[in-house]
Amino acid sequence: MALPRIEIDGEWFRDTEGRRRILRGVNLGGDCKVPYTPNGHTNIPTDFSDHRTVSFVGRPFPLAEAEEHFGRLKAWGFNCLRLLTTWEAVEHEGPYRYDEDYLDYFAELCRKADDYGMYVFVDFHQDVWSRMTGGDGAPGWLFEAVGLDFTKFHAAGATHVMQYKYDFARGGRQEDNYPTMTWSQNYKYPANAIMWTLFFAGNTFCPDFLVQGRPAQDFLQEHYLGAMEAIATRVKDLPNVIGFDSLNEPGSGYVGLPMSYRHTGPSEQNPFPARPGLAWSVLDGFAAARGLAREIPEMGIDWDQRAVxxxxxxxxxxxxxxxxxDGAKCPFERAGAYRLAGGEIEALDENFFSERNGRRLEMEKDFMGPFFAHVAERMRAINKDWLLFAELDPGAGLGHGFPPDTPERTVNASHWYDIVTLSTKRFDFPVKVNPYTGRTLEGADAIEASYTRQLGRLKDASKTLNGGTGAPALLGEFGIPYDLDEAAAYKAWDAGDRSDGPWEKHVIALDLMYNALDQLLMNSTQWNYTASNRNNQAVGDGWNQEDLSIYSVDQRIDPSDINSGGRALKGFVRPYARTVAGRPLKMKFKRETGTFRFVYEADGAGETEVFVPNLQYPKGYDVEVEGGEAMRDEANQIIRVHAVGSDKVAVTITRR
Structure with missing residues (x-):
């Protein structure tokens, strides 16, 4: 039976049956960033010369495997998918040459998700613009269109790309060649920054720069939106498809930056701590792009000083x-940002990217707001009911918040990670040190409280959306690396340890994150489920040595067990109220004892559904309902609750 449509009601998702829905889902999947044919995993060498002939059919998995993977995700309690695709997957062959086989495949994937009770919102994913610039997202032919030669990026030091820096014969971790989790530094490198600046702000900074007869910004955004429309047209009639993400973790390029400033620590211009990597200035980027050698400070973590x-x-x-x-001119030089003379570069206007007509530019207000409007307009011309899942540049936090002209029926789909755990692949517990700020947290309660405060600020950003009536906050990405502490858990697994012991840190970290989500009654899609994940530090999720998948084929030792292959399951397979005939008031789960309590204010005779996983209750459970009654649906791991004679209903589940 088709899932009921979802709408926005203030801070809640509400279905067309009138019940509020809490969406707890997963990103599917981490290897959708790279081609299936030929295998585009970043642990496989390539020069990207085949970028026009690749195929993404089979990412996240072949359709023949859909029953296995969707069945597993349903058993783990997920009711929502942030389903990844990329601009490259759709339009890799060339302008307006859409991959029809891939569009057919993607639509069928969405249909099958409905069979397993999964809502879907489509995520046009990117990281640091494209595979050729160290990430994923945009097709390679765009570089040629704007006058850039991606085959020269590595030699010029204009990108930081695993396939060019990694010693494939040596394998494993290579902190000397390609340090772990350094791909995001590409946002500062010139090839990335130039493309993002053209994409969002070309009309402002170089309006006379034309690409195939159109202003560069219009050309780039038109093709991006065209690829979205190609997907949208295929899934427009599927009731479980509830909307589109605007664009995953967009970069701001050079917008708002002074020309000569290098960020090496908190300053009047930038009060935030520096991040590891090269401290590029805008002028450094233009110099390297034009072929000038440039000496740039490199920042790194000093654990003794607890500082970068x-x-x-x-x-x-x-x-x-x-x-x-050859023959191409830098459009920003022509527009007057800088000049090159006698082998030297000079800024002509220090505030070229930060001010216009005496007014300071704001990425959110001046560029993201109009972009959100374009995405919503084009998608809703195909299906008027779709929701917009909006994201801002994560590098700016939430900056100035969502722009005031963000379209109606928008969801706050921001991302959040424990950045220390993510970037260092360490979860120091019970004493947790932040080397970026020097702060220390001691004990589970302090760490959970910190997570709750951070996520609470993210949720608060939803209050101004939709004309001030508020919006649901759906945490679009969060999660943990599973190769913590130099992949200690994998080494234990290889040595034959099948106990929960090696995964204890992972379980604790996830439990604290989900506790914070419960306290805030937030929606979420965890990063991520990768069907091809391997317990191999060179491979992981198949992309830049990231390894955040909640599943690994290397750990699937019993095909008859739906949980086989799962990682640290007790950290995220947990009870929650997913459909509520009323207003949720409080939700709390104590993993150590198995006690779960959910309180809601009933608003009618409808049915409330609580997911109760067998994994947390291997010997069964007892249910007590104050103000109502419950029926068990063991086959679907659900209890169904009805209010009886009371406006307030409290459900308590205890482990036997």
Whole structure:
């Protein structure tokens, strides 16, 4: 039976049957960033020369495997998918040449998700623009269109790409060649920054720069939206498809930045701590792109000082390679941002990217707001009921918040990670040190409280959306690396340890995150489920040595057991109220004892559904309902609750 449509009612999702829905889902999946044919996993060498002929049919998994994977996700209690696709997957062959086989495949994947009770919102994913610039997302032919030669990016030091830096014969972790979790530094590198600036703000900074007869910004956004429309047209009639993400973790490029400033620590211009990596200025980026050697400070974590400090100076583009094609001109030089003379570069306007007509530019208000409007308009021309799942540049936190002209029926789909755990692949417990700020947290309660405060601020950003009536907050991404502490759990697994012991840290970290989500009654889609994940530090999720998948095929030792292959399941397979005939008031789960309590204010005779996983209650459970009665649906791991003679209903579940 088709799932009922979902609408927005203030801070809640509400279905067309009138019940509020709490969406607890997962991102599917981490390897959708790379082609299936040929296998685009970043642990496999490539020069990207085949970028026009690749195929993404089979990401996240072949349709023949859908029953296994969807069945597993349903058994784990998920009711929502943030389903990944990419611009490249749709339009890799060239302008307006859409991959029809992939569109058919993607639509069928969405249909099958409905059979397992999964709502879907489509995530047009990207990380640091494209595979050729160290991530995923945009097709390669766009570089040629704007005058850039991606085959020269590595030689010029204009990108930081695993396939160019990694020693594949050596394998494993290579902190000397490609340090773990460094892909995001590409946002600061010139190839990335130039493309993002053109995509969001080309009309402002270089309006005379035309690509195939159109302003560069219009050209780029038109093709991006066209790829979205191609997907949208295929899934427009599926009731479980509830909307589209605007664009995963968009970059701001050079918008708002002074020309010469290098961020090496808190300052008047930037009060935040520095991050590891090269401290590029805008002028450094343009110099390297034009073929000038440039010495740039490199920042790194000093665990003794509990700070990010300068480690050394790095000479970038020593060979003097330009990334512009022969005959192509840098549009920002032509527009007056800088000039090149006598082998030297000079800023002509220090505030070129930060001010216009005496007014300071704001990425959110000036560029993201109009972009949100374009996405919503184009999608809703195909299906008027779709929701917009909006994201801002995560590098700016929530900056100035969502722009005031964000379209109606928008969901706050921001992301959040414990950035120390994510970037260092360490979860120090019970004493947790933040090397970026120098702060220390001691004990589970303190860590959980910190998570709750951070997520609470993210949720508060929803209050101004939808004309001030508020919006649901759906945490679009969060999660943990499973190769913590130099992959200690994998080494224990290889040694034959099948106990919960090696996964204790993972379970604790996830439990604290979900406790915070419960306290805030937030929706979420965890990052991620990768069907091809391997217990291998060079592979992981198949992309840049990330390894956050809640499933690994290497750990699937019993095909008859739906849980086989799952990682740290007790950290996220947990009870929650997913459909509520009323207003949720309080939800809390105590993993150690198995006690779950949910309180809601009933608003009618409808049915409330609580997911109760067998995994947490291997010997069964007892249910007590104050103000109502419950029926068990053991086959679906659900209890169904009806209010009886009371406006307030409290459900308590205890482990036997």
């Amino acid at each position: 400090v300068k480690k050394r100076d790095v000479l970038v583009n020593a060979e003097g390679v330009s990334i512009w094609k």
